Structure formats: C-alpha cells, structure tokens
Amino acid sequence: MELSHVTFGYPGRMIFRDLSLALKPGEPVAMMGPSGCGKTTLLRLMAGLERPLSGTVCGIPPEGVSMVFQENRLVPSLTVLENLALVSPRSRREELLALLAPLGLAAEGDSLPSALSGGMARRVAIARAAALGSSLLLLDEPFTGLDPENRQRAAAFLRERFAGARVAAVVHHREEADLLGARIVGAGTFCGRSGEP
Amino acid sequence: MDIPRILRRAWIPGLWLLLWQGAALLVGEELLLPAPLPVLGRMLALLGEGDFWLTCGHSLGRILLGFLLGVLLGGLLAVLSARFPLVGAFFSPAMAAVKATPVASFVILVLVWLRGENLSVFISFLMVLPLVWQNVSQGIAGADRQLLEMAQVYRLSPRSILRAVYLPAVLPHLLSALRVGFGFAWKAGIAGEVLAIAPGSIGRRLHDAKTGLEMVDLFAWTGFIILLSVLLERGMMAFLARRFPGKERD
Missing domain, CATH: 1.20.5 (Single alpha-helices involved in coiled-coils or other helix-helix interfaces)
Incomplete structure (x- = not known):
C-alpha cells in the first residue's frame, strides 16, 4: 500500500497536500493526532472509498480490504455467522466459528447484531475483518467500547491473524498502538504534510 | 372462540x-334504501348462481393480472431509476400525472384503445404502477450508505449486496405499497368495469343493477366487493407476513 504525493480535500478545506506514505508487510502503523486532522480520511483513501485530487494510491488488494470502521457496520438482518459468511462465502461454519471463539463470541454465532452489547458487536466487526483475511487491514479506533481484557484479546487476535499483512490503525492512546505492536505516526507526519513511515 | x-x-x-x-x-x-335482510337474502341467492362465480372470477382475474403487472413493472422501473438517474427523471412526471389523473379519465381514454372487458387490467395496472415505483424508489434511496461502503470495501458480490443491503431496505416499503395498492387496484378496477360496462364483470352487474333500479342487487354486489377486498387483502398480508415476518413499514 503506497500513497504518493496525494492531495485531498473538500471545497474550501484542504486535508492533505503532497502526502506520501507507504505501509510495509508486518510493520503496523498507528496514526495518532487531534480529531479532524484527517486520520479517518487517510484510511478511506487507503480503502479506495475516496479518490485523491492528485497523486496516486496503489496496492489496494483485489480481494478487498479488511476494514474495521469507526462504526461496526454489521448487517442488522443477518446473524453474526451470516455477517462473517457475507464477506467469506466459501468458508465453512466451523471455520467462521473458529474466528469467533478467540474473541469470546463462540456462543453468539446465531445471534442478531441487535442482541449484542456494544463491545460484542465491536468484536464481531473485528472477526469479520479476519474472515476476509485481506493482506491490507485498516482499523479505525478498533478498541472502542472494549474493556481492558477484551482489548488484549482483540489485539492478540489481530496480531496473530494479520501477522504478515499491511496494517494501518487510527488510535487515541499510545497503549492501543503498543497492543497492536504498531509504530506511532504523529499528526505532524500526515496533517497537511507528507511523511515516510 | x-x-x-x-x-x-x-x-x-x-x-x-x-x-x-x-x-x-x-x-x-x-x-332508495333496501333493508339488510333482503340484501343478505339476495347475497345468499347469488352464491347459488353459477354466473356469480364466473363473474367474480372474471373481475378478480383481470384486476389481479393488472396488479401483478403493475408491481413487476413498477419495481423494475424503480431499480432502473435508481441505477440511471436519467430514467428516474424521465418517468417522474409521467408517474405524477398517472397518480393525479382520475380513474374516469383513464377509462374514457382507454376505451378508445382497448375492449371493455380488458380495461380493468389496464386500470388496476395504472393504479399500482406509480405507487410501487415510488415506494421501491424510496426504499432503494434509503439503503444504508455505511453498509454500502462496507460492501464496497469488502468487495461483496452484487447478489450479496442485494440480499444484505437493498432487500431489507426495500421490503418494508414494497409491502406497504402492495397492501395499499391492492385496495386501490380493486376499487378502481371495478369502477372501470362499471364505466366500461365490461361484459361478464362485477362492474357490469353493478351497472345493470343501477339501470334497472335494482337496489337490493346493487347493495348485494357491493357487499361482495367489500367482502372479496377484505378477504384477499387479509390473505395477501397473511402470506407476506409469513414470508417476511416483521418487515412491514409502520
């Protein structure tokens, strides 16, 4: 995944100017910085949800991107397992259950998202990212709503499942970056500038 | 009970x-106003006439055919309108015009082109078409943007997007359009038959009762129109509720 000389903004508001940034396999990057400085926008550019005004974004994997959005974005009419099967239609039920168990969700396979607590739904969103198992993982505040024990669990799960992947995360605290084993990229690197992490 | x-x-x-x-x-x-007992008596007598079932079948078949055609084409045009905004812009004034035009105007216009007995197909079709088009369009427009982005990022197949995002968004709108549309189609279809004096139809029997000043007949046939409407609507809703539980829009 590589952004080179990317300029992006909305009418009247420039967010990035000439930003260059590369993600390397097995070297997770965590982006920290004040809100509104474009961290989520940067993830959206990497996911192909936004197009740069100039410059290029390369390396979006053809199989899709394992992305944990700021919101869980689970399909409310489908059960937890069906939500996972949606992104990985060829996986067997047992394979998908094996993604839920390490996150403490083994009993929730047939539950609808509306029956889950906020923390459980967050973990399902994380399991869904693993169900696709893309070589690019994008995490937007992945630990929101998780208690310390579940943060540890989720982080260990992600580190194991995406060991050799390109990973970028938006986090609020240094500890969250540490949990992911990610190198912190501060606001100075990407807010309106260019950087080379 | x-x-x-x-x-x-x-x-x-x-x-x-x-x-x-x-x-x-x-x-x-x-x-001027027949009492309930003679009307009920006439209804019972009608049930025994062979013609009665033929007449009901004639009207029902044609109105249901128009209803189904309206649902299919309305749904299809809504999908095309969502996919190609120009199609939506093109059909929008036509749908508004169809909705605002009185049934009688259509009947008189269409009688020039169609035989009276097939008119109710066209009239019920016209009643349902804009309703389904509008409701399904609203459902598609109301599909969850965040889920659509998720679908894009995860490269979901068109079939999966339809099942997971669009169908849940459209179903409540479609079901309420079907319920309201059926009542519209039924009443307008019969009104069309009356105006067209469609041979072998319920509308024809109403027309005959009116011209012969057979008020008991008029009331008895009206009673059957109401009964059939209630029974069919309940049957359809029970079927849909079983097929798609808890999906109708409030």
Whole structure:
C-alpha cells in the first residue's frame, strides 16, 4: 500500500497536500493526532472509498480490504455467522466459528447484531475483518467500547491473524498502538504534510 | 372462540346493522334504501348462481393480472431509476400525472384503445404502477450508505449486496405499497368495469343493477366487493407476513 504525493480535500478545506506514505508487510502503523486532522480520511483513501485530487494510491488488494470502521457496520438482518459468511462465502461454519471463539463470541454465532452489547458487536466487526483475511487491514479506533481484557484479546487476535499483512490503525492512546505492536505516526507526519513511515 | 368473545366482536357490526335497518324503516322505500335482510337474502341467492362465480372470477382475474403487472413493472422501473438517474427523471412526471389523473379519465381514454372487458387490467395496472415505483424508489434511496461502503470495501458480490443491503431496505416499503395498492387496484378496477360496462364483470352487474333500479342487487354486489377486498387483502398480508415476518413499514 503506497500513497504518493496525494492531495485531498473538500471545497474550501484542504486535508492533505503532497502526502506520501507507504505501509510495509508486518510493520503496523498507528496514526495518532487531534480529531479532524484527517486520520479517518487517510484510511478511506487507503480503502479506495475516496479518490485523491492528485497523486496516486496503489496496492489496494483485489480481494478487498479488511476494514474495521469507526462504526461496526454489521448487517442488522443477518446473524453474526451470516455477517462473517457475507464477506467469506466459501468458508465453512466451523471455520467462521473458529474466528469467533478467540474473541469470546463462540456462543453468539446465531445471534442478531441487535442482541449484542456494544463491545460484542465491536468484536464481531473485528472477526469479520479476519474472515476476509485481506493482506491490507485498516482499523479505525478498533478498541472502542472494549474493556481492558477484551482489548488484549482483540489485539492478540489481530496480531496473530494479520501477522504478515499491511496494517494501518487510527488510535487515541499510545497503549492501543503498543497492543497492536504498531509504530506511532504523529499528526505532524500526515496533517497537511507528507511523511515516510 | 368462546361466546363472550364472539359477542364482544359482533356487537359493533350488529349495531351498524340495526342502524341500517332503522334507517331503511324510516325511509320506507326499497328503491332508495333496501333493508339488510333482503340484501343478505339476495347475497345468499347469488352464491347459488353459477354466473356469480364466473363473474367474480372474471373481475378478480383481470384486476389481479393488472396488479401483478403493475408491481413487476413498477419495481423494475424503480431499480432502473435508481441505477440511471436519467430514467428516474424521465418517468417522474409521467408517474405524477398517472397518480393525479382520475380513474374516469383513464377509462374514457382507454376505451378508445382497448375492449371493455380488458380495461380493468389496464386500470388496476395504472393504479399500482406509480405507487410501487415510488415506494421501491424510496426504499432503494434509503439503503444504508455505511453498509454500502462496507460492501464496497469488502468487495461483496452484487447478489450479496442485494440480499444484505437493498432487500431489507426495500421490503418494508414494497409491502406497504402492495397492501395499499391492492385496495386501490380493486376499487378502481371495478369502477372501470362499471364505466366500461365490461361484459361478464362485477362492474357490469353493478351497472345493470343501477339501470334497472335494482337496489337490493346493487347493495348485494357491493357487499361482495367489500367482502372479496377484505378477504384477499387479509390473505395477501397473511402470506407476506409469513414470508417476511416483521418487515412491514409502520
């Protein structure tokens, strides 16, 4: 995944100017910085949800991107397992259950998202990212709503499942970056500038 | 069902029948307002006539055919309108015009082109078409943007996007359009038959009753129109509720 000389903004508001940034396999990057400085926008550019005004974004994997959005974005009419099967239609039920168990969700396979607590739904969103198992993982505040024990669990799960992947995360605290084993990229690197992490 | 419950359910319709009977006595002229008993008697007598079932089947078949065609084409045009905004812009004024035009105008216009007996197909089709188009369009437009982005990022197949994002968004709108549309189609279809004097139809029987001043017949046929409408609508809704539980829009 590589952004080179990317300029992006909305009418009247420039967010990035000439930003260059590369993600390397097995070297997770965590982006920290004040809100509104474009961290989520940067993830959206990497996911192909936004197009740069100039410059290029390369390396979006053809199989899709394992992305944990700021919101869980689970399909409310489908059960937890069906939500996972949606992104990985060829996986067997047992394979998908094996993604839920390490996150403490083994009993929730047939539950609808509306029956889950906020923390459980967050973990399902994380399991869904693993169900696709893309070589690019994008995490937007992945630990929101998780208690310390579940943060540890989720982080260990992600580190194991995406060991050799390109990973970028938006986090609020240094500890969250540490949990992911990610190198912190501060606001100075990407807010309106260019950087080379 | 126990007796008290039957009584609880029956007392309001019973009260209306009494009021009807009282009014008929007060008017004292069957030509203006027949009493309930002769009307019920006529309805029972009609049930025994072979023609009766043919007539009901004739009207029902044509109106249902128009209804189904309207649902299919309305749904298809809504999908095309969502996919190609120009198509939506093109059909929008036509749909608004169809919705605002009185049934009688259509009947008179269409009678020039179509035979009277097939007119109710076209009329019920026209009643349902804009309703389904509008409701399905609203459903598609209301599809969850965040889920659509998720689908894009995860490269979901078109089939999966349809099942997971669009169908849940459209179904409540479609079901309410079907329920309202059926009532529209049925009443407008019969009105069309009356105006077209469509041979072998319920509308024709209403027309004959009117011209012959057979008020008991007129009331009896109207009673069957109401009964059929209620039964069919309930049947359709029960089927849809079983097929898609808890999906109708409030």
